[in-house]
Amino acid sequence: MAGVAFRGVSKSFGAVTAVDDVSFDIHDGEIVCLLGPSGCGKTTTLRLIAGLEGPTAGSIHIGDRDVTMISPKGRDIGMVFQDYALYPHMTISDNISYPLKVRGVSKEERASRAAEVAASLQIGNLLERRPGQISGGQQQRTSVARAVVHKPQVFLFDEPLSNLDAKLRLEARGFIKHLQKRLGVTSIYVTHDQAEAMALADRIAVMDGGRIVQMAPPLEVYHRPANTFVANFLGSPPMNLLPVRLERRTGVTRFVADAFTITAEGWHERLQGRVDDGESVILGVRPEHLALGEADDPWSFPGELYATEPLGPETLITISVGDALTTLRIFGDDPPVVDGRVHARIQNTNLRLFREGGERIELG
Amino acid sequence: MQRRSILSLPAGLLFLLPAGAFVFVFIILPFFWIAAVSFTNRTLTGRTALNPEFVGLANYRRLFDPDRFFNSGEFGASLILTGQFVFFSAILGQAILGLLLAWFFYNHRGWVQSTVQTLAIVAWIMPDVVVAFAWFAFLDRDDGTLNQILSAIGLGHPDWLLALPMVSIIMFNIWRGTAFSMLLFSSALGSIPPSHLETASVAGATGLQKLRDIILPLIRTHIITVLILITLWTFNTFTPFLLTGGGPAFQTEVVSIYTYRTAFQFFRFGMGGAVGMVMMIINLAFAIVYLGILRSQKAHA
Numbered sequence: 001m002a003g004v005a006f007r008g009v010s011k012s013f014g015a016v017t018a019v020d021d022v023s024f025d026i027h028d029g030e031i032v033c034l035l036g037p038s039g040c041g042k043t044t045t046l047r048l049i050a051g052l053e054g055p056t057a058g059s060i061h062i063g064d065r066d067v068t069m070i071s072p073k074g075r076d077i078g079m080v081f082q083d084y085a086l087y088p089h090m091t092i093s094d095n096i097s098y099p100l101k102v103r104g105v106s107k108e109e110r111a112s113r114a115a116e117v118a119a120s121l122q123i124g125n126l127l128e129r130r131p132g133q134i135s136g137g138q139q140q141r142t143s144v145a146r147a148v149v150h151k152p153q154v155f156l157f158d159e160p161l162s163n164l165d166a167k168l169r170l171e172a173r174g175f176i177k178h179l180q181k182r183l184g185v186t187s188i189y190v191t192h193d194q195a196e197a198m199a200l201a202d203r204i205a206v207m208d209g210g211r212i213v214q215m216a217p218p219l220e221v222y223h224r225p226a227n228t229f230v231a232n233f234l235g236s237p238p239m240n241l242l243p244v245r246l247e248r249r250t251g252v253t254r255f256v257a258d259a260f261t262i263t264a265e266g267w268h269e270r271l272q273g274r275v276d277d278g279e280s281v282i283l284g285v286r287p288e289h290l291a292l293g294e295a296d297d298p299w300s301f302p303g304e305l306y307a308t309e310p311l312g313p314e315t316l317i318t319i320s321v322g323d324a325l326t327t328l329r330i331f332g333d334d335p336p337v338v339d340g341r342v343h344a345r346i347q348n349t350n351l352r353l354f355r356e357g358g359e360r361i362e363l364g
Numbered sequence: 365m366q367r368r369s370i371l372s373l374p375a376g377l378l379f380l381l382p383a384g385a386f387v388f389v390f391i392i393l394p395f396f397w398i399a400a401v402s403f404t405n406r407t408l409t410g411r412t413a414l415n416p417e418f419v420g421l422a423n424y425r426r427l428f429d430p431d432r433f434f435n436s437g438e439f440g441a442s443l444i445l446t447g448q449f450v451f452f453s454a455i456l457g458q459a460i461l462g463l464l465l466a467w468f469f470y471n472h473r474g475w476v477q478s479t480v481q482t483l484a485i486v487a488w489i490m491p492d493v494v495v496a497f498a499w500f501a502f503l504d505r506d507d508g509t510l511n512q513i514l515s516a517i518g519l520g521h522p523d524w525l526l527a528l529p530m531v532s533i534i535m536f537n538i539w540r541g542t543a544f545s546m547l548l549f550s551s552a553l554g555s556i557p558p559s560h561l562e563t564a565s566v567a568g569a570t571g572l573q574k575l576r577d578i579i580l581p582l583i584r585t586h587i588i589t590v591l592i593l594i595t596l597w598t599f600n601t602f603t604p605f606l607l608t609g610g611g612p613a614f615q616t617e618v619v620s621i622y623t624y625r626t627a628f629q630f631f632r633f634g635m636g637g638a639v640g641m642v643m644m645i646i647n648l649a650f651a652i653v654y655l656g657i658l659r660s661q662k663a664h665a
Contacts, residue, residue, distance in 0.1 A: 052566070072562075073565060075566075081563060082559070085557065085563040087578060098577070101577070102570070102577075103568060146563075156566075
């Protein structure tokens with residue numbers, strides 16, 4: 001068992017910097033999700049941990065070893081690839097036990113260890129089949145089985161669920177989390193799916209442009225995003241971001257936009273010394289923290305109904321405010337009947353403020 | 365699944381006709397003509413040129429005459445030489461060297477790889493006669509490039525084409541054909557998903573283990589295809605004639621040269637036809653064996 005640490009790691013491919021001076025500590029037994037859009041450097045980060053790429057600068061540590069210059073072979077890791085990378089010419093049993101084969105484990109022991117791992121992953125009945133003869137979900141489990149069979153110190157997952165259909169993906173997600181908790185092995189999981197990251201991670205590292213923007217437990221990343229990029233990346237639909245101008249005269253604070261003015265009662269002191277009069281800021285509010293309100297409510301703002309999407313347990317109501325769209329998430333079995341002009345009320349305890357440049361303003 | 369044809373059957377056949385006619389006139393007809401001639405004593409000149417006689421299996425009997433089958437300059441000796449030539453230059457040389465080069469360049473991509481590949485293709489597309497002439501100059505006893513290098517490092521300067529003719533044509537043929545194997549193997553390696561090899565690396569496999577456990581099994585159909593092509597090509601190649609003319613003293617007379625000598629130096633068409641038929645049967649046997657392996661592997665996978 002071991003943690004994983006980066007110390008000032010950079011990786012460039014020619015003129016392109018994929019990972020830019022990244023440092024982090026992943027604790028022993030923790031599962032961390034690297035989350036970000038395509039090209040943010042999350043897969044390169046994972047490949048650096050695996051040793052499939054060498055860093056341009058910095059050092060990488062697994063446990064108390066500096067593995068920067070050590071090949072993948074010497075790092076004692078198990079890795080699951082997006083395409084599973086099962087060998088079509090080998091049986092499931094041989095695929096699972098391949099890491100044991102290259103370690104010179106005897107044929108009998110290989111077979112019994114493969115059978116044991118396969119049984120614990122509910123693919124024990126497929127051992128003599130070939131990868132082409134089993135389903136996608138079973139292939140995925142085989143790939144996981146191969147990664148865990150030699151009891152590595154670290155598991156690496158490179159978008160392992162993105163080739164599965166939606167239903168299997170949920171099932172596999174739960175199974176990976178269960179397995180990770182049962183084995184207690186430090187795991188790093190790359191994904192571009194924010195729901196997957198929220199569900200799996202002990203901590204999420206949100207990456208953008210080769211840097212880690214925020215690394216924190218899922219709910220903190222969700223509720224207290226470090227900047228508008230994170231706010232916009234997490235949540236489905238993401239956080240509503242409303243650009244406004246602050247007015248802090250006459251002892252009250254107002255958020256002023258072209259289409260509305262909100263009088264922020266009780267916020268004047270909270271913002272004292274943090275923002276200036278006339279400063280442009282961005283209001284961030286999650287769809288579930290918006291409700292249908294009345295015109296005379298100081299925390300409400302108006303919009304024109306754009307679309308209503310009933311999803312069963314909740315309903316998404318999208319309104320156009322000025323030239324931007326804002327989404328409300330209304331829970332309950334019966335979708336509210338709305339039409340025309342809609343007032344959205346902000347539950348102001350859950351309102352976030354960001355500076356124009358994107359970073360979040362700590363409130364008092 | 366139902367296939368829908370773009371053309372009606374008669375129209376399709378019409379399009380097939382020109383190519384079909386060519387194949388018939390230049391391949392199928394000569395084949396049967398040679399088969400027929402091989403049972404006669406037809407020659408280019410003399411009485412039997414005009415009125416060849418049916419001699420039954422006499423040509424074949426003469427070809428496989430046990431008293432002299434393995435004598436120098438006879439068919440059996442020629443077959444043995446061809447066997448050596450194919451084994452060393454095609455299988456050991458072109459195929460294995462081509463695979464190793466492809467594997468090396470797969471692991472070491474960059475300008476070296478592209479340069480070597482370009483040079484190899486240039487070597488491969490040059491006409492035989494040009495290449496043979498270049499090798500003539502390369503192997504020359506006194507002024508040849510090879511002996512210049514060898515004597516510079518104190519390894520003497522043998523007269524390659526006279527003293528080591530078989531070694532010479534084997535080297536020549538390896539040089540000639542490795543590029544093709546290398547290119548085919550390179551594309552085969554390129555078709556392996558990188559994650560397959562990366563998984564093996566992470567699992568702890570060494571380079572050799574990856575080659576044995578992952579690469580070779582995954583590209584085996586390519587390997588068999590390459591082997592079919594290069595053994596048949598090498599078996600039938602006539603280019604060594606340009607270097608050694610089959611000599612000295614029949615030492616490099618592979619079957620293609622033997623056929624040529626029989627049919628066109630002595631103009632015994634009947635005899636030549638018989639050799640041609642035997643060669644074709646050998647080729648066919650090779651192809652059937654290889655295709656059999658290929659099919660069983662496919663059924664396996």
